[in-house]
Amino acid sequence: MLVTRIQDLVRDHYVFPDVAAQICAALDGVRLPGDDDAVTADVLTTALQSINGDRHLRVRHYPDGVPPTDDDATVDAWFDELVRTQGPGITEVRRLDGNVGLIGVGPVVPLPEHVGPAAAAAFGLLCGVTRMVLDLRACVGGVPESVALIVSHLTGDEPVHLQDLVNRDGTTTAAWTTPSVAPRLPAGVPVDVLTSARTFSGGEELAYDLQALGRARIVGETTGGGAHPRDAFDLGPHLQLHVPIARSVNAVTGTNWEGIGVVPDLPCRAEDALEAALSTPAGVPGVDARFS
Structure with missing residues (x-):
């Protein structure tokens, strides 16, 4: 089940384990639409961000297919194409x-x-x-x-x-x-x-x-x-979960710009x-x- 997989990934990887438990609880009972991936991504993202507003924690919808995450050569080729177009x-x-x-x-x-x-x-x-x-x-x-x-x-x-x-x-x-x-x-x-x-x-x-x-x-x-760097986990051909896995600590201020x-x-x-x-x-x- 999609929600269960997301809860497992958040529980295992989110940068703040105590907050991860609250986020997973917020996903309980989420009702997903039918086969509309774009709406599914929006519904899940709203639930994921409902606890602490972490904008890096989200489900992204990619109509043309999710970006690669595993094979280095494929990832490099994806970045090359990104640079070519942007x-x-x-x-x-x-x-x-x-x-x-x-x-x-x-x-x-x-x-x-x-x-x-x-x-x-x-x-x-x-x-x-x-x-x-x-x-x-x-x-x-x-x-x-x-x-x-x-x-x-x-x-x-x-x-x-x-x-x-x-x-x-x-x-x-x-x-x-x-x-x-x-x-x-x-x-x-x-x-x-x-x-x-x-x-x-x-x-x-x-x-x-x-x-x-x-x-x-x-x-x-x-x-x-x-301010939280994230990792990506494929949920299907067009959906990808982004989970913050670390926090930034500026060497001068000792903090960061998260949520501010x-x-x-x-x-x-x-x-x-x-x-x-x-x-x-x-x-x-x-x-x-x-x-x-």
């Missing part, structure tokens, strides 16, 4: 009036082998700018290693500890910048990050890391509030964020010695 995580590179650089990031920040060359090219094209804007308003996810790579272009020649991913068993995986990336934005060049309510997951991590480090000012809307979102330093409507950023004094300069 781009390598960098959607826009512009030099605006006043020697301001703008880099659009999203809609998903893919694997480092994809985003690495694109990010290096973007920062290379904008060498010499006196101000930088990262536009994350359409960025809805990303790979933590790739987020760290982008942050590396904005920090200095010493590794910077960004965050730890803490699994339910207490083991951790640390994320650090990579000082060998090039080019790197000089420390004195201020950075503004544009956000929207749609900015989510990996996009939020990028904004949160830069804000926590004091390297950027956040301009726009409070983001979606999803990244709160902007300069709040405004998302559509007005670029104008608001450019019409006010430049964002926070990177004065921390780690960025020099």
Whole structure:
């Protein structure tokens, strides 16, 4: 039975075991529609998120078939196709009036082998700018290693500890910048990050890391509030369960943006964020010695 399988997976994998028990109880008695997978996904997601609102805990409907999860070659091929159709995580590179650089990031920040060359090219094209804007308003996810790579272009020649991913068993995986990336934005060049309510997951991590480090000012809307990395489990040809399996712990704040979102330093409507950023004094300069 579908609900029973979901309960077993949540019970075995959800990052907070005590909350997992409550979520499983919330699934008891859920009545599923007939053969409509899209409606089934919505009903199950509503029940899954009813306890603590974890937006990474959900059932996704994929009309064209679920993404691969097991075979490495198939997963790599899926990412290659994603990059071919959506781009390598960098959607826009512009030099605006006043020697301001703008880099659009999203809609998903893919694997480092994809985003690495694109990010290096973007920062290379904008060498010499006196101000930088990262536009994350359409960025809805990303790979933590790739987020760290982008942050590396904005920090200095010493590794910077960004965050730890803490699994339910207490083991951790640390994320650090990579000082060998090039080019790197000089420390004195201020950075503004544009956000929207749609900015989510990996996009939020990028904004949160830069804000926590004091390297950027956040301009726009409070983001979606999803900080728990997840794993995927197939439920059928078109349904996939996403279960958060760890929590993010920022190295500066000791916490994360789960359920809260990244709160902007300069709040405004998302559509007005670029104008608001450019019409006010430049964002926070990177004065921390780690960025020099």
